Amino acid sequence: MELRNQTDVSKFFLLGLTTDPEMQPLIYNMFLFMYLVIILGNLLIILAVSSDSHLHTPMYYFLANLSFTDIGLSTTVIPKMLVNIQVHGKSITFAGCLTQVCTLLVFAGFENFLLAIMAYDRYVAICFPLRYTVIINPRLCGLLIILSLFSSIMEALLHSLMLLKLSFCKNLEIPHFFCELTQVLKLACSNTLINNILLYFINGLFSAIPLFGIIFSYVKIVSSILKMPSAGKYKAFSTCGSHLSVVFLFYGTGFGVYISSSFSHSSSKIAVASVMYSVVPQMMNPFIYSLRNRDMKVSLRKIIGRIPSF
Template identity: 55%
Template sequence: MEAENHTELSEFLLLGLSQDSKLQPIVFGLFLSMYLLTVLGNLLIILAISSDSHLHTPMYFFLSNLSFTDICFTSTTVPKMLVNIQTHSKDISYTGCLTQLYFFMIFAGLDNFLLTVMAYDRYVAICHPLHYMLIMNPCLCILLVVMSWFIIFWVALAHILLMKRLTFSTGTEIPHFFCDLAQLLKVACCDTLINNLFVYVTTALLGVFPVTGILFSYSRIVSSLIRMSSTASKYKAFSTCGSHLCVVSLFYGTSLVEYLSYAVTRSSQSSSIASVMYTVVTPMLNPFIYSLRNKDVKGALGRLLSRAASCP
């Protein structure tokens, strides 16, 4: 009973990116701008795809889901940090922290799965073009997205249930701008062996399989491109993968930088700064990557903005 009360009264302090009060207005302005750009850019992608019948294809169905996920992904962390800076507060309740962690894991996992599914979509489109619409039918596309939600929902829930058994001291400091799983396990007041084992297992499974799937898809795509005799066909096929490759490289590259920065320096501050790349910068850049490199999306955005401008 004593341990249970100890947990219920817990309140965490998010230390953020900087303790320098002079830097807080700069950090606030920078993150507010990035957050608004992220929401606006991804929302425009969703509206452009939904309003243009030419983009009602599996590739853009997955892209609209990725844009929605990116909006939610950023919204789990940045608004709370902005509120804390504005109110000069570092507090986050125990329940609020676990809720933030739960949704953060869900949308990070969905990003991971959707990038894998999009790689498979490009593999089918380039390596089996005659059977593309038969294989990537609407039922399969919806099933792949639903399965992604289902898997990550239960994995994230299992993490939270394991976290509920841990105890924390009131006012525990978390050297991060959001409730990160690794940081929470470090500040727990009891044995976290089971939690750490589950983290290693799920990270291995949810990391290795998607990355392997992406690598396999692109190895077959490259093999198919080599066999093409026409340079124009090669360029057209590769151009459809260019945006996805950029986003994949950005997502996994920044995640790797965040992991290495902590593994090498063992500094929580370095880790939290590096995590800004994949939690804030990557979702912000994704709409620009797809809109600048994809003429279909650029055309749809142009028509959408033209219609909006012509409305009285």
């Protein structure tokens, strides 16, 4: 099989969710609708947090960052797919594919850390309510965000730079609707042992640490809530309900993709499963927080009420 160094590779070909031309308009309209919902919903969350002084707290500060991350993650994936469907093309340049891999890793990693930070915030709020403002101060909030973003960028750059060392085969078709790192590695004809070791070790480490933090926080939260009088239990549980829903959605869809890729050899099924973690959580998060959070609903009503009707 002919080898091609990455400097000779001009483009990859994204095969998408299906090759059936009759399904393309349906897929286009569906993803366009989901993308508009993601952008509008998350922008409303950011606008509500920034404009309402009652929401200028660490919990909503982290929520605004989560909404920004959801916008970035979906923008990395969906627009290129929509453009390819619209122009009846499948190509993406090597630079574009590498950028997509890197950006996707940055936003996915950042969201992973954000969920752990938000769990820690709820843990301090419920277990140490009198010391909450002292522990979760603006300096710590900014430091946690910067460290999380820096770690995610470093991880993404490491994987992206390792891709530059590979030589690729003549067949450059990616059976996916975006450039996912594991799918790109499968196209390499050179040895990818180090890439795979880094992929599973670093991704496993960067996923396990936040997940352990979330589990630890909620074990402490539940044990603390059980000691409360019955009148305060509902309020305490309600403050964690939205975050828990987002955590289950994020990790549940990610785990579902891992299971489908392990037990299914169908590339189309794996691509469909990837929609569950790259699009669905980003679309559902604004609904979860706006419907389950009273303060957020009040703020959103004020914003919508200020929109002039024609």
